[in-house]
Amino acid sequence: MKAIFQVFFLTLVSMVLFSSCSDDDIENGRTRPSGQQTDNQYVNNWVYEKMDSFYLWRDKLPAKENINFDSSPYDFLDGLIYPFNEQTHEGDRFSWIQESYVDLVNSLNGVSSSDLGFDYNVYLKAEGSTEVIYEVLYIKKNTKAEKSGLKRGDIIEKVDNTTVTLDNWSSLLYQNKNSYTFSLVNQSNPITVEVTSNYIENPIYYSNIYTKGSHKIGYLIYNFFSQDKGDGTKSYDTALADEFSNFYSAGITDLILDLRYNPGGYVESSKYIASAIVPNRDISKLYVYYKYNDLIQQAYQENYGEEVFNNYFADKIAISNRTTYPIPKLGDKLNNTLYVLVTRNTMSASELIINGLRPYMNVVLIGQTTIGKNVGSFSFYEPNDSRNKWGLQPICFQTYNSLGKSEYAAGFIPDDGFEVYENMAPLGDTDEMFLATAIAKITGSPLPSAKKNSPDLKPIGSSLNKKGTKGILINPAQFNKLKTTSLKNN
Template sequence: MKNSILNVWGVKQGVLLIGLLVAVAGCKKADDAVTPQSTTTSTNDNQTVDAWILDNMQTYYYWNDKIPANPDKTLAPSDFFNSILNTYNATTNPEGDRFSWIEESATDLTSSLSGESKTTGMEFALYLRASGSTDVIAQVLYVLPNSPAASAGLKRGDIITKVNGQGVTTTNYQSLLFDDSVTNYTFGLATVSNQSIVDSNVTKTVTATVFQANPVYLDSIYTVGSKKIGYLVYNQFVPAPNGSNGSEYDNQVDAVFAQFKAAGVNELVLDLRYNPGGYTSSSANLASLIGKGVDDSKLYFRENWNSTITPALQKQYGSDFFLQKFSTKAQNIGGNLNRLYVLTTDRTASASELIINGLRPYMTVNTIGTTTYGKNVGSITITDDTGKINWGMQPIVFRSYNSLGQSDYSAGFTPTVEVEEPITLYPLGDVRDALLNEALYQIAGTAASGRHSATAVRNPLPELGSSIQQKMRGGLMVKNIKISHP
């Protein structure tokens, strides 16, 4: 059989692994890849695609025992895919699936999992302009360096109220901000005055382009008294740019920790507030740089797949297929750490939550911010590499457990210290930033900026979601391995 590319992503119900590209036969880029059966037809008619979907889902889907016996294979592929899912329901099926998805373009799916997409280069949160209002604002969370948004002068904290001359509302924000056919944007900006949004005459014009995001966003070292505090903003678990079989981004993370070690860093703040997950291999790489007393003999996490595929995988690959060990890393700073601080929001998902859960057995992990997304299940990306079928799907295929057998965060990790991001945002890395400020206070017992963030005014606006959640379906955790369809 031909091999397919599979991805594994994190999920909110359990830890869904963010589906980054997975190629089974030892592709060092994600975690594991599975090779689904290829079709021998040359058409993309509904029945052909639906049969391909059903065959692979019956083999790999975590809840394959819940697939209907006689699904309607005349449905459009996306409708058919949704019709066979073990759909989540808070009342009747709280352990169901919230995170599997399918896309018409497998190429677009795999590119996005490696951080490449058509984008303006900024991520934003959406809020109602006021409680009870139908007007919506988009607040910029961060801007990628060298992106179109950066070139236009947009920055963290900017507030957008108009797009191409139209006021943003609950009925049009989807079409104004998330329509892939739109390339040119003119954003109308507003300011904050006494916690109220005030329109201005300032506009920024941006043209969306295909852009590769570097997930290693920012690193710093702060000295507070006797504390040397390392700080890393890491926005997606991606080992390398799209199209690369290397580990360029993982190597950058290694280099950051080499600097931390050389500087004598003895406290660490890991900023994952906007990280929806990614490749489990990159998650393991980062954890291996942080964990206290970890090496390649210690278990980071294990996977539980369905009862149909488990025996076949074990026979073909051995029991180690289901185990992700730490790596022995010369840049590891765990020997100087007694604890870890992780900055979190509800956009912290999947492979990010895997860091928290996987390191809990080895060191104290404190979280600062708001409750994480809650994704403890993983998915793989399934594509047909014969080119006969263009679709790509990202079904949930496993649940993850740490070395103590814990997988108890389907509702997210409640923060050790709760801090909400206010409506006025400081640059990431600025010690006045509410979450970082609190972390420095917890570590050193004094506010680095002279003002403790716990006194910050909370954002009073009701949140509608974010561009991060929109693109990543909530969260990603990806395993990179190619597997032959049994």
């Protein structure tokens, strides 16, 4: 059985792994034919096989005979994961498994069968309280929420007349309903929002150019790294190239890249963005390279040599074997500095751009400390297996820039050490705190007075953590090169 997978946080091609197990699998110390396994045992044996080949901390896995293969796949994976240490930032906090691989694959491209139409942060209402609130970050374009009256900065305290609490906040908005009615803080009239069916989200949310004295400033909000809606057209990548071409033609002197709501996505898109921004672009220069567990590292190196671990800047977007799209040299217009807006929701491919560009230019971070995901994962699923519809997302490698730097597991800290908090002005408004701070840094103007303020509420979660783009993906078409790679499992 061949496993199909996509790769998070990876720019080089990856292999389609042949099944290394026989038709008989060990279950709790006993050999049992696959046809006699329960559904949980069947799926969990598949999970263990993938983890035992690809998991970055493969040497930390418990012995197979000591594991309960009868548990649910969720609990089973939890029992395999190398525990994360909050003090040392060693270990795994990002691997996950999903019951429907179809939902997983769709979410990676911003496709949803049922979408709320907005993203939000979650806060504890008061110290010592069990009540929780949702704060709306932005309304997604072309959704029913856009016409509902709900807006950025609205605070939801009840959903369908149910108070939001620590016990229900993660599930209350995911009840497979056609609509939800929200009671808002300091508003007497509730708002009903219909969900949007079969929604396709464009990651390019907003762009503008601001002229401030001698500075012409380009501004782009980019909310996840996706090449297209899953149709192979690279339509989002080429649209990004067009945005940068427009900035180039307009003669911008400075660029603000807003990644504060961006949890990651395709590394190829990350590379194309970095290639447009890097000064004096040279496609022989390294953008990023990767390290795997000893088993995978050896297999790749023996079959393809050291170059297979390296990813370089690009001049063109590869749409197909015969079709390409030019990437503008916007970096040549800039003052050797990129301004990036970041928050606690910024991770993976977003952090990869920061780390990958720092050897070549000044990258100024404005906002809050990022998540700190310097590792990546593969997506495994079996589309032709009627007994296994799960999607597995284990951490499989670590990423490094051209200087060998990868020390951001604790997150990237904003420049000057001060954190910026949102005042919930409309996105793109020059009074919006993040944008205002970036413009002030660019122009040398006094920083907004609220820059050093602390938030009044304790953050406990975000809808952005539910997005499937929690990493970096590789184009599945690139798998073919390595599908014959064999692993020496000694």
